Amino acid sequence: MNAGVFLVTFRESFEGFLIVAILLSLFYKADNRRAANYVLAGGVAGAIGALLFSMIASYIYGMFDGMGQDILQAVIFLLAAIVITTVVIFLGKARYAGLKSTVEKYSDSTALYGLAVIGFIMIFREGVEMALFLAGIIFQTGDAGTTTFFFGIGGIVAALLLAVGIYALGLKLPLKLFFTATSIFLIFLGAGMAAAGIGKLVEIDLLPAIQYEVWNSNWLMSEHSSIGKFFHTLLGYNANPTMTEALTYGVCLSALFYLYYRQNRKRSSQSAT
Amino acid sequence: MFNILRMVGAVAVVVVIATAPVMAETPTYTIQIKDHRFIPETLNIPAGTKVKLIIENLDKTAEEFESFDLNREKIVLGGKKIKIFLPPLEPGEYGFFGEFNPKTAQGKVIVK
Numbered sequence: 001m002n003a004g005v006f007l008v009t010f011r012e013s014f015e016g017f018l019i020v021a022i023l024l025s026l027f028y029k030a031d032n033r034r035a036a037n038y039v040l041a042g043g044v045a046g047a048i049g050a051l052l053f054s055m056i057a058s059y060i061y062g063m064f065d066g067m068g069q070d071i072l073q074a075v076i077f078l079l080a081a082i083v084i085t086t087v088v089i090f091l092g093k094a095r096y097a098g099l100k101s102t103v104e105k106y107s108d109s110t111a112l113y114g115l116a117v118i119g120f121i122m123i124f125r126e127g128v129e130m131a132l133f134l135a136g137i138i139f140q141t142g143d144a145g146t147t148t149f150f151f152g153i154g155g156i157v158a159a160l161l162l163a164v165g166i167y168a169l170g171l172k173l174p175l176k177l178f179f180t181a182t183s184i185f186l187i188f189l190g191a192g193m194a195a196a197g198i199g200k201l202v203e204i205d206l207l208p209a210i211q212y213e214v215w216n217s218n219w220l221m222s223e224h225s226s227i228g229k230f231f232h233t234l235l236g237y238n239a240n241p242t243m244t245e246a247l248t249y250g251v252c253l254s255a256l257f258y259l260y261y262r263q264n265r266k267r268s269s270q271s272a273t
Numbered sequence: 274m275f276n277i278l279r280m281v282g283a284v285a286v287v288v289v290i291a292t293a294p295v296m297a298e299t300p301t302y303t304i305q306i307k308d309h310r311f312i313p314e315t316l317n318i319p320a321g322t323k324v325k326l327i328i329e330n331l332d333k334t335a336e337e338f339e340s341f342d343l344n345r346e347k348i349v350l351g352g353k354k355i356k357i358f359l360p361p362l363e364p365g366e367y368g369f370f371g372e373f374n375p376k377t378a379q380g381k382v383i384v385k
Binding site for chain 2: 004008057058061062065066067069070129132133135136137139203204205209212218222223224240242
């Protein structure tokens with residue numbers, strides 16, 4: 001029981017921490033403390049927001065004829081996709097305007113707020129689930145529940161420590177490599193978020209699926225295994241998507257890659273003239 | 274950015290169109306959660322048709338209905354109900370479980 005609880009909180013909270021850790025690492029490395037602070041502030045606000053939200057969850061989830069939970073998740077995913085897009089465009093510009101100087105001095109408020117929103121969403125999303133889960137544990141078993149509760153908290157702390165380790169590792173990587181890796185990771189993340197948001201709307205029958213289960217690669221890599229979960233979080237891997245989700249993913253992935261790399265073309269055409 | 278905005282717009286239009294017609298009568302099945310177990314633990318549903326599941330949580334604590342096979346994941350708060358739409362399925366067994374109490378909360382949908 002206790003080990004199981006530890007694993008649940010560890011696994012779930014690590015997803016959020018990982019993304020925040022990567023972004024923090026990138027911006028600290030580029031000496032852009034302002035951007036890093038926005039990410040961090042967003043993350044902290046997300047944790048507090050999740051605690052507050054879990055108290056009013058029953059009201060929100062009951063909205064839209066009991067579909068409040070799905071609608072809320074769809075909105076969060078789609079908002080995340082849009083915000084990630086603004087950050088990808090910024091990174092695309094930074095890439096060709098001289099990496100360090102731009103990332104360092106960049107203070108476009110849209111991208112900064114975008115970073116704060118990403119931090120918020122990543123922590124909030126998993127945080128709500130954690131809060132409801134841990135509240136249930138405290139509620140149900142009295143003294144034994146208290147021990148279990150601390151195992152749950154332990155899982156979150158362990159995930160946080162691992163994220164700090166990844167943050168430290170990020171600081172050691174060469175900036176250019178790390179910058180490119182982060183950008184590409186965000187492109188996949190953005191496409192994954194868009195597909196997940198649209199997927200939620202398909203789930204509640206608001207959007208057509210076109211075709212259920214275009215493929216099923218659960219035999220190869222279940223998205224719920226540890227490695228699959230990792231790919232699911234980072235790249236938006238879905239082992240059995242609907243056609244609508246697969247198309248959304250494909251279109252958004254192409255659009256984001258285009259938005260990121262088009263800065264290159266603009267620049268080279270300018271220098272040619 | 275405009276590509277994205279245009280896409281969001283297109284999605285909004287599709288949402289409106291898709292929700293406009295009244296949905297046909299969907300077969301509905303109820304699963305209860307009590308003492309962190311599903312009742313019934315095995316549910317038979319027909320193949321090839323959309324189905325609506327109602328998950329009713331009789332416990333005081335929240336549970337998360339989760340199924341890898343069905344690709345569904347949704348929280349049911351204590352004392353609340355949720356609805357889950359299932360697409361037309363091929364015959365077979367589809368497992369589900371309660372993520373917050375996976376030791377006891379296990380069940381499966383059998384599609385015939």
